[in-house]
Amino acid sequence: MADPGRPAAPDGGLAGLGVSQGRAAGPMIRMAPQPALPSPRQVADPAAETAAVVKALESVTADLRQRAANAARGTGGGATREGGGAAPGGGDAAQAGGGDAAEILDALAMIADDPMLREDAEAAVRDGLDAPHALDAAFTHHRETLAALGGYLAERAADLDDLKHRAVAACLGLPMPGIPAPGHPYVLVAEDLSPADTAGLGTDVVALVTEKGGPTSHTAILARGRGLPAVVACAGITALTDGTVISVDGKTGRIGVGLTDEAVAEVRRSDREERERLANSSGPGRTADGHPVKLLLNIGSAADLRPGAEGVGLFRTEFLFLDRKREPSFEEQVAAYTEVFARAGTVVVRTLDAGTDKPLPFLGLPPEPNPALGIRGLRVDRVLPAVLDTQLDAIAEAARATGADAWVMAPMVTTPAEAAGFARRARARGLTRVGAMVEVPAAALLADRLLAEVDFLSIGTNDLSQYTFAADRQHPGLADLLDPWQPALLKLIAACADAGRAAGKPVGVCGEAAGDPRLAPVLVGLGVTSLSMAAVCVPSVREELSQHTLEECRELAALAQ
Incomplete structure (x- = not known):
């Protein structure tokens, strides 16, 4: 079934994939062009x-x-909303x-x-x-x-x-290409945005629209983290003239073109009211009839912690390793984990997810013909087991020092044997809540056997989509295949949730799909017990769940498959 929340573009408008909720309106400005190389010249010196x-x-x-x-x-790297509105949560x-x-x-x-x-x-x-x-x-x-x-x-x-x-x-001696700075609020339009561009957005950018990109691109992830409405894979957007007044709906993917002043004011007013309403949202996740659904945070470090959630569902520890030419020492890791544990209570720690999209120089891994199908995630342990040993030791020490409820899970688990081996090593260090990430179809199909070895599962929908549909998660032309509403993906999630229910063990979702308020009731209806997301998504997901009973969630799940 297609996503019922993504209607066609209105007359005179455009449509893409809405990847970061919220609405905004204003004049669009296209990204500054790249510099042209001059003609070659003779080198005299x-x-x-x-x-x-x-x-x-x-x-x-x-x-x-x-x-x-x-x-x-x-400072200087984030975007505030027109009118000074606060990010929800x-x-x-x-x-x-x-x-x-x-x-x-x-x-x-x-x-x-x-x-x-x-x-x-x-x-x-x-x-x-x-x-x-x-x-x-x-x-x-x-x-x-x-x-x-x-x-x-x-x-x-x-x-x-x-x-x-x-x-x-x-x-x-030219200005570096990148984000325009017109001195007034505007919608940034680009063919695509690099990580550096997206990470360095100024306060005058009220929304993002790109012609390329997908739901798990850097643009999508960082826009969600900033509370900035964003639409990707919007064909024809760069053909519009700079200064054209457009509206952006990051929930539905609709782009309105040629708005009047009154229409712009209405978009801004409704968005401001919605954000103010969500800012007052609080409490644990619940359906309308009281069924509990834990709402958790995805973080890369203590800097990403925000109030309003029930803990951390994904602590991406690889960010501690990314800019290092040498492996962080045991002491450095303990300090980083302690900082998070001391502030967050319950934390689900993902061990090092290296390889493919996160090549780490200190690992010295040789080039591979297809890195996405090679040594990545837990598979690094096959060649460098000491890296995981040190990390597990540091996590255990930080948990003891803080008394935190620290859970630990391994990325890219494929077989029950891998899950069992990871669980043995973690438990030997006193870590009692051990899990596995489900990111490949093989793990989802054997979810019951994985749960015989571990205490919980966490479904990474970004990679699970990529491997299920054989579609690169960053490929701009395959965004439709990576849509989390794809029935095949939902059936794999349902299989994991069914296995969790039978075993009496929790099964959560920590991919970008967890932060989609339209999809949240469907995931709960499938049997998912927790949703982990960017902090800005928590209030809208909480509010959406509160509008549906558990039975209604199950009905939506049945329709979506």
Whole structure:
């Protein structure tokens, strides 16, 4: 069954995938273009060209690190809403998602500061290229290397394009391409947005619309974290003229075009009232007849903690590792976990989810022909078991020191044997609540056998969609296959929930689907016991669940499948 909450575009408007709830309206402005390379010139002073290369790369690195620091502090990296509205669920929108944004920007800064990249550019100068063309050649070479690896790493090649444009602009003395700054509120429109662009949005951006992208893209995840309405995969949006007044509905994906002043005022008024209403929402998750559904947070660090939820359902520990050339020590890990445990009470910790989309230099993993189907998640333990040992030791120590209710789960579990091996090692360290993530169909199909070995399951719908439909989760042309309303995905979720009910053990959803208020009643109707999401999504999910009885949720689930 198609998503009943996604109607066709109204007459004269456009439609895409709504990926971050809320409504906004204002003049649209398209993303600034990338710099054009000038004609090649004869190199008269190779030393000067080399110095220009180094200076450009250092400029890009410094800019990204400064923006990462601003995002971590909640300044300059977030977007506030028109009219100064607060993000639902506590905390302002400028702070929401700062942890994720800072880590993404830091990771990009590491790429720009890569000695191999610099050496390639310097070698290109020695071969006779001027500085801008040497930078272009070096980034192109690294991009081709990533593209040849396939899978998610091939998609990260787009990040190198963004960094190349920034470096070339710096070398030419041009403004870095990226977010416009017109001095008034506007809707940002782009073919696509890089992580650096999305993470560095200013306070005058009231909504995002991209022609490409999917429901689990960086744009979607960071927009949700900031409480910023966003629509992706919106065909034709970049053909509109700058200054066209449009409305954006991040829930339905509708884009209204050519609005009057009165229509703009109405959109803003209704959005403001809705946010004010949700800001007053509180309490545990419940259906209309009192059936409990835990509403939890997805976080990358203590900076992402917000009030209003019932704990943390996904603590992504890999962000502690992302910008490191060496593995974080036991003491560093204990300190990071303690900071979260001391403030959050119940925390579900995901052990290191490395590989594919999160290549970590310190692991030294060799290139793979298809990284998405290779050594990633728990499979890293096959080649480097000491990494998991240290992490489990640190989690256990932090739990003892704080007295927190610490649960631990492994990513990319595929077989009952893997689940059993992980459970033994975790329990040997005193961690009594041990689980497995369901991210591949094999795990969902054997959910009952996994639950014979572990205490709970957490369904990662982002990867489960990718592997179920053989559709890359970042591919702009396959967004419809990654829609969480796809019946095949819902049937796999139902199978896990049925296994949990039979075993008397909890089964939650921690993928981006958990934060969709329209889908939440369906997931509860399937038998899911908890939903973990970005903080900004909690109030609307809470309110939506409160409007349906458990029986009504079950009826919706039956219709959706």
